[in-house]
Amino acid sequence: MVDNKTAFLFSGQGAQFPGMGKDLWESYDCVRELFSLASDIIGKDMSGLLFEGSIEDLKETKNTQVAVTLVNLSVLRALNEEKIHSSCTAGFSLGEFSAMVDAGILTESDVFSLVSARGDIMSSTAAQVITRYGDVGMAAVMGLDFDAIQKVLANCQSTHVYAANNNSPVQVVISGTTAGIADVQGALKAAGAKRVIPLKVSGPFHTPLLDSGKEALADFLGGLKFSDPVKDFYSNVTGTLVTTGEEARELSIQQMVSPVQWLEIERNLGSSGIFRVAEAGPGTVLTGLWKKSGMEQEVFSCGTLEGLNGLLENIKNIH
Numbered sequence: 001m002v003d004n005k006t007a008f009l010f011s012g013q014g015a016q017f018p019g020m021g022k023d024l025w026e027s028y029d030c031v032r033e034l035f036s037l038a039s040d041i042i043g044k045d046m047s048g049l050l051f052e053g054s055i056e057d058l059k060e061t062k063n064t065q066v067a068v069t070l071v072n073l074s075v076l077r078a079l080n081e082e083k084i085h086s087s088c089t090a091g092f093s094l095g096e097f098s099a100m101v102d103a104g105i106l107t108e109s110d111v112f113s114l115v116s117a118r119g120d121i122m123s124s125t126a127a128q129v130i131t132r133y134g135d136v137g138m139a140a141v142m143g144l145d146f147d148a149i150q151k152v153l154a155n156c157q158s159t160h161v162y163a164a165n166n167n168s169p170v171q172v173v174i175s176g177t178t179a180g181i182a183d184v185q186g187a188l189k190a191a192g193a194k195r196v197i198p199l200k201v202s203g204p205f206h207t208p209l210l211d212s213g214k215e216a217l218a219d220f221l222g223g224l225k226f227s228d229p230v231k232d233f234y235s236n237v238t239g240t241l242v243t244t245g246e247e248a249r250e251l252s253i254q255q256m257v258s259p260v261q262w263l264e265i266e267r268n269l270g271s272s273g274i275f276r277v278a279e280a281g282p283g284t285v286l287t288g289l290w291k292k293s294g295m296e297q298e299v300f301s302c303g304t305l306e307g308l309n310g311l312l313e314n315i316k317n318i319h
Helices: 022-027 029-042 046-052 055-059 061-081 095-102 108-133 146-156 178-190 208-221 245-255 262-270 285-292 305-318
Strands: 006-010 088-091 136-142 161-168 171-177 195-199 276-280 298-301
Touching: 006 061, 006 095, 022 029, 022 046, 022 061, 022 305, 029 046, 029 061, 029 108, 046 055, 046 061, 055 061, 061 095, 061 108, 061 276, 061 305, 088 095, 088 262, 095 108, 095 245, 108 136, 108 208, 136 178, 146 161, 146 171, 146 178, 161 178, 161 262, 161 285, 171 178, 171 208, 178 195, 208 245, 262 285, 276 285, 276 305, 285 298, 298 305
Parallel strands: 006 088, 006 276, 276 298
Antiparallel strands: 136 171, 136 195, 161 171
């Protein structure tokens, strides 16, 4: 059963939870093989980390990036094992590298090495920012769109706080120093924001505050082979299609310091002729964002065996 009208969306950092991926690991030989591959590359028992580690263990960036990527790619393997393949693909922030595997841009082995190195670079760069400017973080702003928030931040002349994730017409994430985020909350609420919700993250991701880490990331990416995509693959930085491997490499460097244009990706995917969307990874964050995007396609969370079977049933019923 091959279906060519499904978009795969891969989860990002923040979707992790203890025990994620266990039912897929128990059900698919190909998933257990992937866990062994990741453990060998990272030098860490990944099944122990995911199934026995605490939420604090998983929250450490050096662990989170590999763990979420492993579950993303486990879902991809399980879907492909069931002969479900995407016609187009994208990933949220960290999830973009899983989408690159789906698009044939990077190999699984290279992606595990990449996200491990990226996690280390982002952690060390964030530590430097904290030393220089104080505590950092991110917060979800509910009730305003991306352009409105950018205008508020510009009018506030806020220091070290940026619009970082364009998630939906009514949800945008800001990122920067804790002090900067606190300074702009009053202005955001005055402009119509309903809530400003702190997020449990360890760095000012997708902002120029991480600029000093770009060189190290570029050096690492220079040693990897980026192939041209074999299917439609959308960039976080532009929200549009990427056509070459070299473009994907350059955008991977920019992605660390640039806003995630997720709403633009959703709109482009929604108008591309797809029938449905599958969230390939832990949690249901992207499912929720898709439902808020105004797109008409049905979306399935496939990070569990139950969710994956729901997608299988949907495709069987249509065919």
